Amino acid sequence: MRAVTWHGRHDVRVDSVPDPEIVNPRDCIIKITSTAICGSDLHLYDGYIPGMRAGDILGHENMGEVVEVGAKSTLKKGQRVVIPFTISCGSCFFCSKQQFSACDNSNPAETADPSEIAYGHSMGGAFGYAHLTGGYAGGQAEYLRVPYSDVGPIVIPDGLEDDKVLFLSDILPTGWQAAVNCDIEPGDTVAVWGCGPVGLFAIQSAFVLGAHRVIAIDHFPRRLQLAKSMGAEILNYEEVDVRDALNEMTGGIGPDACIDAVGMESHGMSVDNIADTIKAHTYLGTDRPHALRQVILACRKGGRVSIPGVYGGMADKFPIGALMEKGLTVKSGQTHVQKFGRKLLEMIGEGKLDTTFLISHRSSLEDAPDMYRHWHDEQNDYTKIVLKPDMAKGDIKTTKELADVDA
C-alpha cells in the first residue's frame, strides 16, 4: 500500500510499504477514507519528538471502513469507524478509571522504557507518534491496523459524512477536554492562547459548557477571524500587550480560566522566547513555553490553567512562584478520547457541534509532502488539511473551490 512516511526533519515522503495484517484477535484493519494532518504532526516534522525512525508511517487522526476483523473484535466488516488517536486496552487500572491515554498495556515494555526514564512512568500507546508511544503505524496510508478494536473505534451512523466526524479522532475531544479541565462556572471568562484547531474547538466547547466570555489570542488574522465568528473576543499579540489587555478586559482581575493551546513551539519575538528558540536549535533545551508562562502570569488568583498544548521535555524559566502564590489549579494531559467520543458524536448528530468549518484543504496521500510543507509554512491559510486516499494526485481542493462546487 501507499503510506506517508517520516524520514527526518522536514523530510516526509510517500512510500510503498507492506499492507498491515491482523496480529492479535482483538485487531481490525480499516481502509482509510479520511485522515488529517495534526498540529502535533508538525512537532514530528520539525524533529522535536524523540523516538522517530526513518520510514515510520505518520497519522493519528484516522477514519475508514472496516475490511478485516480478528476473532475477538466487536466490529463488523463494512462499518464506518473513527479511530481515537490514543490506543487503550479498556481494562487496566487507568482504562477502568477512564484515563484512557494513560493505558498501561498499549505501549510494549521495550518501547515504553525510554518514556519511563523521561517521564517517571511509561506513556500509553498512540498511532503514528514515535516509538516512545509504542511505534504503531499511523493512518496516513491506505490501510491501518487498529489494536483493541473492541474498545476504541467509534461506529459512525449512515448519513454523517467523514468531514463531520473525522475530528472525533483527536482535536475535537482534545478541545473539549481542554474546556472540561477549566471547570467552567457560570459567568466565567476563559482565555485561550492559540487559535489552531484545538484552540478553536476549545473556544466552541467553552461556550457549550457555559462560559460567559471567551477571549482568543493569536497572531494569524484568519484564525482570529474564525475565533471571532464563534463568538470569542480576540487579541492579536503582535498588536497589544496580552496581559495588559486581559487585565483591562476583566476589571483588573484576570481570566478565571486560561487554556494553553499552543504548546512547545511558541511563536513570537519576546526575550524569553528568543532565548528558548536558541536553546532548542542548539539542543540545550527542548520546549519553548512562552505561551504557558504568559498563561500563568495572566490567570486570575485562584484560577484554573488547562494545558492541551503538547510539551515533550524540559521547560526553562517556568514561573513556579506565580503558580503557587496565586493558588492556580493546573490540569493537563493527552486526551482520554474514548471517554468523550460517543457523547461528542451525539452532539454532532444533534447539530450542537460543527467542526467542518475548520477544513481548508483536501488532497490525495501522494500530495502529503507538499501539504506538510504548506501546513508548516502557511498557517494563516492552511487551517486544517484532510488527506483522502481516493483523491487523485494533484487534485487539491480548497474550501473555496468546494464551496463553489457546492453552489
Ligand SMILES: [Zn+2]
Ligand atoms: Zn492530533
Ligand SMILES: [Zn+2]
Ligand atoms: Zn488500558
